[in-house]
Amino acid sequence: MKLHESKQLFADAIEAAARPIPEGGLGIKSIFIEKDYWICRSLALMAKADPDNRAIFKGGTSLTKAYSIGSRFSEDIDVAISEAWTLNGNQLKMLIKRTSKSMTEGLQEIVIPGITSKGSHYHKAFYQYPRAVEVSQVGAIKAGQLLVEINSFADPYPFNKCVIKPFLTEFFEKTANTQLIEEYDMQPFSINVLDKRRTLTEKLVSLMRCSLADDYIHQLEAKIRHFYDLHHLLSDNDCSQYLASDSFQSDFKSLLAYDRQSFDKPEGWQDRPVKDSPLVHDFHAVWNSLKQTYLSELPDLAYQNIPDANAIEVSITKYLTVIMSFIGED
Structure with a gap:
């Protein structure tokens, strides 16, 4: 992907693609279209440098980009080592180091104390890309930066080979500008993506924890x-x-069980059974405490209207009903 090398064309394409339907x-x-370009570029570079899968x-970003589940955005690229x-x-x-280096080719690292974190099993760092849009921030999304997170703590299995397409490629297809796709290496590409069902389970266990x-x-x-994300996953057949x-x-x-053995954070969770979770015994009250955060944060992250808070409550209640049907005294 090299559209960014033609700065004016890149900026004009973003502006045109951002127009109303x-x-x-x-x-x-x-700001989303621009950041999506850089996320897709990093993923394409990662796939090219990963012959061993x-x-x-x-x-969450993988759900939208690979499975068309939900319509929200994020600035982080979450990668796991299989x-x-x-x-x-x-x-x-060395594998984590090579992967991060491939993904961020041509980008400048931004060291942020308390966030930047690197070790033999993980890599978490922000990288700066040259901005082409004037908007500096929408909600939690900041222009000009990507967060790359790579870890090896859990096995990302199963995974699927999925096709990823930048928003700008979609726009060029829509406007019959396919020659630009070829000229600037904007073709859709294949990448290994964690199975959406595994993502569902991981998000539920994370909330329970x-x-x-x-x-x-x-x-x-x-x-x-x-x-x-879980609300939209429930709508997937x-x-x-x-x-x-x-x-x-x-x-x-x-x-x-794996998380109980592996994670002692947040404080106080490891020795408590699932049946003690406030999600289980009074989710309505918990959601009443959370929904204002949902209603204030998600609209800035989504590029389509978000589900109302009541719909989210109904969906999560369905998950909790299933979990309590088999979890017993755990």
Whole structure:
């Protein structure tokens, strides 16, 4: 992808794509279109430098980009290393270093104390890209920067080969400018993405873990995007069938047990059974405490109207009903 090398064309394309749909655009904010370009560029570089299929794209952004589930945006690129246990410490460290270097080719790292974090099993850092839009920030989304997170703590399995397409490529297709796709290497590309059903389970276990913390409201507020994602996952036919299956039960229990062994944060959660979760015994009250955060944060992250708070409550209640049908005294 090299459209950014033609600065004026890049800026003009973003502006045109950001126009309302009736005016021929995509109806998506320019800051999102620009950041999406750089996210897709990093993912394309990652895929090109990953012949062994070790780097797996995951998280909320992957749901939208790979599975067309939901319409929200994020500035982070969440990547997990598959089968990390087959590598020794130095091999794993070098793989993470190579992956991050490939993904951020040509970008400048921004060191942010308290956020930038690198080790032999993980990499978390912000990178700066040259801005082409005037808007500096929309909600939590800041122009000109990407957060790259790579970790090897959990096995990202199963995963699928999915096709990713930048918003600008979609716009060029819509406006019959396919020659620009070829000229500037804007073609859709394939990448390994965590299965959407696994993402569903991970987000549910994450919420359960946060809800068992001593300061659970604060912890759940930090995960407010999970509620949005889970609502949209429930509308997916594959995911709704999975939720009703024995596989979901075993996957949930297995991941919960793994997290209990692996994560001592947030404080106070590890020794508490799921049945003690406020999500389980009074989700209505919990959601009343959370929904203002949802209503204030999500509209700035989504490029389509967000579901109303009551719809989110109904969806999460369905998940909790299923979980309590098999979790017992755990």
